[in-house]
Amino acid sequence: MSDVETRFHRFKDLPSTQLLGTGTPMCAGCGGLQALHEIYDVLGEKTVFVNAAGCMTLLSVYPFTPFRGSWLYTAMASAPAGAQGVRDALDILLEQERMPPEEDLRVVVLTGDGAAYGMGLSATSGAIERGLDFLYIVYDNEGYGNTGQQYSGATPHAARTATSRMGGGFRGDKKDLFDIWVAHRPAYAATVIGAEPLDLARKVERAMAIKGPKLILALAPCPTGWDFDPKLTVDIGRLAVRTGIWPLKEYVDGRVVHSKTPHPRKPVKEYLSLQGRFAHLFEPQRNAAELTRMQAKVDEYWADPAT
Amino acid sequence: MSRVLLTGNGAAAWGARLARVDYVPAFPITPQTEIIESLASWIDGGEMRGRLVTLESEHSMLTAAGAAAATGVRVFSATSSQGLLYAMEMLYTVAGWRTPFVLVNVSRGLSAPITLEPDHNDVLAARDSGFLQIHCADCQEVLDSVLIAYRLAEDSRVRQPVLVNLDGFYLSFTREPVTVPGPDEVDDFLPAFDAESIAFRASAPESQAVAVLGGGPYSYFRYETHLALLNGLTVYDEVAADFAERFGRAHPAVEAYRCDDAEIVLLMMGSFATKARAAVDNLRDAGQRVGLLRPRLLRPFPAHSLVAQLVGKRGVAVIDQNISMGKGGVLHAEVASVLYGHKDAPLLVSFVGGLGGRDISPEEFFEMVKVVAAAAQRGEAPPPRLLYTEDELREIRKLQTLAHVERNSLGEG
Secondary structure, eight states, rough: EEEEOSSSSSGGGGGOOOOOSOOOSSSSOOHHHHHHHHHHHHEEEEEEEEEEEGGGGGSSSSTOOSSEEEEEEOOOOOHHHHHHHHHHHHHHHTTTTTOOOOOOOEEEEEHHHHHIITTTTTHHHHHTTTOOOOOEEEEOOBBBBBGTTOTTTTTTOOOOBBBBTTTSSSOOOOOHHHHHHHHTTTTTEEEETTTTTHHHHHHHHHHTSSOOOEEEEEEOOIIIIIIIIGGGGHHHHHHHHTTTSSEEEEEEEEEEEEEEOOSSSHHHHHHHTOOOOGGGTTTTOHHHHHHHHHHHHHHHHHHTTOO | OEEEEEEEHHHHHHHHHTTTTEEEEEEEOOHHHHHHHHHHHHHHHTTOOOOEEOOOHHHHHHHHHHHHHHHHBBBBBOOOHHHHHHHHHHHHHHHTTTTTOEEEEEEOOOOSSSSOOOOHHHHHTTTSSEEEEOEEEEEHHHHHHHHHHHHHHHHHHTEEEEEEEEEEETTOOOEEEEEOOOOHHHHHHHHHOOOOOOOOOOBBBOOOOOBSSHHHHHHHHHHHHHHHHHHHHEEEEEEEEHHHHHHHHHOOOEESSSOOTEEEEEOOTTTTTTHHHHHHHHHHHHTOOEEEEEEOOOOOOOHHHHHHHTTOSSSEEEEESSSTTTTBBBHHHHHHHHHOOTTTOEEEEEEEEEEEGGGOOOOHHHHHHHHHHHHHHHTTTOOOOOOOOOOHHHEEEEHHHHHHHHHHHHOOE
């Protein structure tokens, strides 16, 4: 990413506009809201957010909204199709000169992992395949957070959720949404996290300069769903990156590039042990075998991280 | 103006073309597909301005339709049967957005068992969605109804999506002579869409379709939608009158055929009502005072008009081409609800028929009138009748016997 012109070189280059208003009903320490704050400041207010059912549907509750720009709530499965309708209509109005160009808006889907990894995949795949010019923001809190954190397609192995409360937690593995996007050959795809705002801002900036379907996939540490003290959101976010659990990368020009390579990587247990959903790996007895497997999985990824 | 042979699907496509729709989110499904194929070829060939986008499902198609209408362009879409049901969540949703556009449904019976031929359970599943509903009986009406539907949808007193229904196969694939009005005439009747405040623009940020907390705000918006649909009754009459004046074709909310001096009335919707119309003529020839009432508008429900037509009649055969499982005909219940309590209300008898495209024969119309006359005489309605003949039952038994024989012989082999 260093070869790209960016206006974000240092922390103090980050916008302090705080476009997103306060007083929303999001939980204290919401990692998704943190990421959205940062993304919105880079995107600016000439945006229309097309929302899929999830926690953030409660951002705009009649008659209030924290957005300076526009908003359309659709349903859980079809926010990308909503983006299609808005984008197509704006294009038609521009083509027919029924709307001046300065009235145009950036079309942004805002979705949680529940929709993005599951019910919304078909609509997302369709929108990418049609080459829709839109930004697709996922706040990934690794479960159906708004309904009380049941496991979703984004839930990581061994996490306890409201529907995997006992024993070893969730038996499956986290689906790789980034790779699913990359398989579609989109215009752009990137993983981000609110705890790394400079990396996030550069990626959003880059995505904005490219026409076509673009993914910004934000891991969203979730105090209520992951069971940790809200004051730890940033620490846990940083640890997700520094343990290598959440690789920060982007897909551009047909290549996947890592924007940060944690070195040396911290042991994954430092990330896991801060979260109640993984407490069963440490208490009452330490599950050494599982921890070793989880560490090995991360090590395996970083052994050949470009693929 | 020209008179050409068009299928119902062709007539629907012509309606959209003449309405100068900007945007057509599409998804193929039998028996609707010809509509979007026609529009696609006109747009690709430069005969029609507009953009057609094939979505990956009807659910997405309806989402895109609502979202584009919410951005301020004129939108048309079409579907059928399973597609309408797949999109059902979004039908309710976009109706709540108060977005005006037109959706054509080509009626087809619902699975299971899966079939291609028509009845009205698909479109009636959308009855309570907040879409207005116009039901057509011939191909001319399909074209005209699409134009009327845009005026209705976009009227500031309504501002709701409108569903125009035609029956699969019987209308969708049947060619009839259709008068295609000239573009200038249509432009005068249906001016360009004035979205007013319905838009997303950089200078005028707008939050649409936001959440509400609690029953108070929720009820407020739901009632607003209901009242907008009720306004549709007056608006419909105005628009239909204007249409009749300009084009010389009347499309009242409820079509009455030879009803004035009728004692017994057949009441039904859609293309099968043309069979009832023929039966009325035959029954009249045989000296019976029989008429036909055909609601074109199902939502909003033209209660006043139906009551005015029906009070004082002896009996009514409500013939439902649908079945509410465990209840019976939907239209029967609707008509009964508006007649209840009226002095001199006629006796209603419920018949269910025409499911999955099953024919309703002239003899059956004669029989229904006989049953209604006898019931009116007695002053007591018989239980609802499910139209089915002994021959049909025999055919089914034959198929079942065949299936048994096949299975047994395979078992032996």
